[in-house]
Every structure is written in structure tokens, then in C-alpha cells.
Amino acid sequence: GGVECPRRRSKLKRYLWRRDEGAPVDEIIMRFLAGEDVLLDRELFPYDIRATAAHVRGLARIGILAENESGRLVALLEELLREFQEGRFVLDERFEDGHSAIEMFLTERAAEMGAKVHTGRSRNDQVAVATRLYLKDRLLHLAELNGQIAFACLQKAERHADVPMPGYTHLQRAVPSSVGLWMGGFAEAFTDNLALTLSAWDMVDCSPLGTAAGYGVNLPLDRDGVAQELGFGRLQVNPMYAQNSRGKFELIALQAAAHAMQDLRRLAWDLSLFTTSEFDFVVLPEAYTTGSSIMPNKANPDVVELLRGRAATVEAAMAEIQSVLSLPSGYQRDLQLTKAPLIRGMTCSLQALAIVPDMIGGLALRETVMSEAISVEMYTTDLALEKAASGVPFRTAYQEAKSQLDAVDAPDAAASLAQRVSPGGCGNLLLGRIRERLEQQHSRILEKKPI
Numbered sequence: 001g002g003v004e005c006p007r008r009r010s011k012l013k014r015y016l017w018r019r020d021e022g023a024p025v026d027e028i029i030m031r032f033l034a035g036e037d038v039l040l041d042r043e044l045f046p047y048d049i050r051a052t053a054a055h056v057r058g059l060a061r062i063g064i065l066a067e068n069e070s071g072r073l074v075a076l077l078e079e080l081l082r083e084f085q086e087g088r089f090v091l092d093e094r095f096e097d098g099h100s101a102i103e104m105f106l107t108e109r110a111a112e113m114g115a116k117v118h119t120g121r122s123r124n125d126q127v128a129v130a131t132r133l134y135l136k137d138r139l140l141h142l143a144e145l146n147g148q149i150a151f152a153c154l155q156k157a158e159r160h161a162d163v164p165m166p167g168y169t170h171l172q173r174a175v176p177s178s179v180g181l182w183m184g185g186f187a188e189a190f191t192d193n194l195a196l197t198l199s200a201w202d203m204v205d206c207s208p209l210g211t212a213a214g215y216g217v218n219l220p221l222d223r224d225g226v227a228q229e230l231g232f233g234r235l236q237v238n239p240m241y242a243q244n245s246r247g248k249f250e251l252i253a254l255q256a257a258a259h260a261m262q263d264l265r266r267l268a269w270d271l272s273l274f275t276t277s278e279f280d281f282v283v284l285p286e287a288y289t290t291g292s293s294i295m296p297n298k299a300n301p302d303v304v305e306l307l308r309g310r311a312a313t314v315e316a317a318m319a320e321i322q323s324v325l326s327l328p329s330g331y332q333r334d335l336q337l338t339k340a341p342l343i344r345g346m347t348c349s350l351q352a353l354a355i356v357p358d359m360i361g362g363l364a365l366r367e368t369v370m371s372e373a374i375s376v377e378m379y380t381t382d383l384a385l386e387k388a389a390s391g392v393p394f395r396t397a398y399q400e401a402k403s404q405l406d407a408v409d410a411p412d413a414a415a416s417l418a419q420r421v422s423p424g425g426c427g428n429l430l431l432g433r434i435r436e437r438l439e440q441q442h443s444r445i446l447e448k449k450p451i
């Protein structure tokens with residue numbers, strides 16, 4: 001056998017847009033055009049099928065399809081979804097993309113009827129609506145995970161509210177703090193991430209279907225009815241914007257994911273520090289540590305480190321999309337390149353965040369070690385403020401306290417924490433307010449759940 005010539009003419013694959021009498025399709029160029037698209041479309045396929053069924057029913061409402069035709073097509077689409085989910089229908093390189101696969105499946109089984117399905121739509125609004133449905137699903141999942149992480153942190157904060165630990169600035173010992181303050185901070189952060197995710201969901205909750213190639217069509221499409229059937233809150237009105245928002249909405253969704261991943265990165269950093277022998281404040285649940293292949297003594301926090309590192313994947317995905325989006329108005333094939341980073345960024349965020357709630361729940365706190373790490377000079381801020389409260393100008397009180405760094409007798413962490421009564425401080429954590437807002441935001445998820 002000699003060297004195989006890679007430039008082969010395509011026989012197996014069929015294309016929706018090919019003229020029968022046209023020149024044979026060049027395999028290398030087609031492979032370049034498709035890229036990994038058909039494989040990525042596996043993520044979008046169920047949504048594409050659902051949106052296609054809604055489009056078919058919409059066509060029946062305006063008389064383009066007869067009742068029996070739309071009924072048959074919808075039944076076939078349900079069959080396709082089943083076969084896909086059971087692995088009997090495989091979306092692979094035989095097709096240019098998921099959209100072509102749907103139409104070919106329908107035309108193979110219902111010839112003439114199947115050939116009517118694309119009336120009044122383009123692959124441009126088809127991919128947009130499938131992506132929109134995908135985003136809505138993933139954002140709900142992201143919202144739920146943010147909620148679970150916030151609840152886990154809040155529970156930790158409530159249970160160990162007054163356990164003293166050092167508070168650091170610049171990674172240097174600063175003032176006595178508490179587990180309630182440390183964990184309460186992450187509870188509030190993930191409540192914000194939950195709220196942000198829900199606003200991202202609101203933003204993407206609009207249907208682009210029925211905008212076709214980006215200029216509308218000469219048919220009285222029932223766009224509102226189709227949008228409603230698909231569970232969208234509103235229409236995306238302008239057909240050109242339906243195309244120009246491709247990538248923009250993906251970025252909004254990834255932005256929500258990135259905030260969660262950035263807060264997770266900080267939490268993971270804290271845990272990787274606090275689990276060292278040098279700190280020894282926290283012990284991770286065993287399932288979250290791994291051994292070393294050479295050092296028998298090691299239990300490494302690999303999981304925590306990968307949680308920390310995953311923020312990079314999401315940020316890179318956003319950078320990739322932003323870079324693709326340097327485009328003029330209207331559909332451009334470049335937009336296809338937003339799909340891979342979107343799916344990569346979303347999938348890796350959800351996968352990382354999913355393991356966090358149980359990890360937080362399972363953290364063991366070494367309370368004595370934490371308490372003993374609060375050294376005497378850390379009380380001098382209390383001392384300065386005590387003097388100031390009794391009338392000494394603060395700058396004078398500060399200077400006096402500075403000259404007595406080790407003068408606090410019988411340092412008492414519990415008393416120091418209890419006296420920190422400024423709202424939100426260790427003696428007045430207001431965890432109830434954080435819980436109230438978290439519960440309120442969390443209940444918004446239910447309103448958005450598909451019925």
C-alpha cells in the first residue's frame with residue numbers, strides 16, 4: 001500500500017444545499033467547514049428537535065402544513081429524539097451538522113412532508129433557538145448549584161459561627177476572625193452568583209425562531225405562538241439582532257459561570273492553604289484527596305487544585321468568543337466557532353461546581369489549632385478602638401496601642417469576637433439576612449423551571 005491520497009470525493013455524505021448536478025464535494029474542504037460541529041451538535045440536538053417540532057406546529061397554524069402532515073412530522077421528531085437518547089441514532093460525520101441530520105431523517109421517513117419542514121426558517125435561526133434553549137437549561141442548573149453552594153457555606157457558617165480563627169490581610173495575621181465570618185462571606189458571594197445567573201437567564205429567555213436568515217420571510221409566521229410553546233418569555237423581535245446576538249448571549253451566560261468559578265477559585269485557594277501542615281486548620285474529606293505515586297506520606301488536595309484551575313477554562317472560553325465576535329452585522333460562518341468554547345466553558349463549570357456542596361459539608365475544622373493561631377498582637381486593633389471609644393483621638397490611641405503590641409493580658413478571642421458588633425462583624429454576623437436573601441433568590445429558580 002502506498003500513501004493514501006487524502007483528497008477524496010465525498011460519496012457517503014449528503015448536503016442539504018447541494019445542487020444534484022453540481023460539482024462533487026471536496027472532502028477536505030467539507031471537513032474544514034464542518035470542523036467539530038456535528039459532534040458539538042450532540043449537545044444541542046434534543047433542543048433542535050424540540051424547536052423543530054414547535055416550528056412544524058407553527059407552520060400548521062398558518063396553513064403551510066396540513067394537520068395530518070404536522071402530526072406525522074412531530075411524531076417522527078419524537079421518534080428521532082428517542083432513538084438519539086437510546087443511542088440508536090448516532091449524530092456523526094455522515095452529516096454536515098445536527099440541522100441537516102434532522103431534515104434528512106424526516107425526508108427519509110416521510111419524503112415530501114419532510115421536505116417541507118424547513119419552510120420559513122434558516123439554519124441560522126435554527127442554531128440560535130437550539131442554543132438559546134441549551135443556555136436556559138444550563139443556566140438553571142448553574143443557578144441551582146450556586147444555591148446549593150451558598151446553602152452549604154451558610155450552614156457551615158451558622159454551625160461554627162463563633163469558632164475563632166485568624167483573620168488575614170496580605171496573608172499576614174491581622175485581627176481575630178471566625179468561621180462564621182469566613183464561610184458567611186462565601187454564602188453571600190454565591191447568593192450574588194445565583195442572582196446574576198438568574199438575570200442571565202432572563203436575558204437569554206427570548207425566541208429567535210422565525211427570523212430565518214436574519215431578515216424575516218414572506219410568510220405570516222406565528223412567531224409568538226412558537227415562542228410560547230417553547231417556554232420563552234418573549235420574542236427576540238429584530239431578525240438581524242437575532243443573528244448579531246449570537247455570541248453575546250453566550251458571553252452573558254459564561255460570565256455568570258465565570259463569577260461562580262472565580263469565587264470557587266478563591267475558596268479553593270483558602271482550602272489549599274488551610275490544609276497544609278503549616279496552617280493545619282482544615283481537613284478535607286478523604287474522597288477529595290489523592291495519594292502520591294512516590295511519597296507514601298502524602299494526601300494531596302488535587303481536587304481543590306483542579307477546582308481552582310478550572311476558572312482558567314471558562315475565562316479562556318470567553319476570550320475565544322470575544323475574539324470571534326469582531327464581525328459585521330448579519331450571520332457569518334465565523335459564528336459557528338462560538339459553539340465549542342460555549343459548550344466547553346459551561347460543561348466544565350457545571351462539572352466543577354457540582355462537587356462543591358458536599359465538599360464544604362464534609363470539611364473538618366481543627367478548632368483548637370485555629371484558635372491558637374490567633375497571637376497576642378492581633379488584639380491591638382481592639383485595644384486602639386477601645387481607647388478611642390473612651391474619648392482618646394483615634395490616631396493617639398493607635399500610637400499607644402502600637403507601643404504595646406504584646407501588652408494585652410489574658411487575650412480572649414471569644415470576647416474580642418463578641419465585641420465586634422458592627423453590622424456584619426464577628427459579633428453581629430447577620431447571617432439571617434444572608435439566609436433570607438438566599439432563600440428569596442433560590443425560590444426564583446422554581447418560577448423558571450419548565451413545567
Ligand code: ARG
Binds near residue numbers: 037097123333339
Ligand atoms: N453550523 C452552523 C453554525 O453553527 C449552522 C448555521 C449554518 N448557516 C449558514 N448560513 N451556513 O453557525
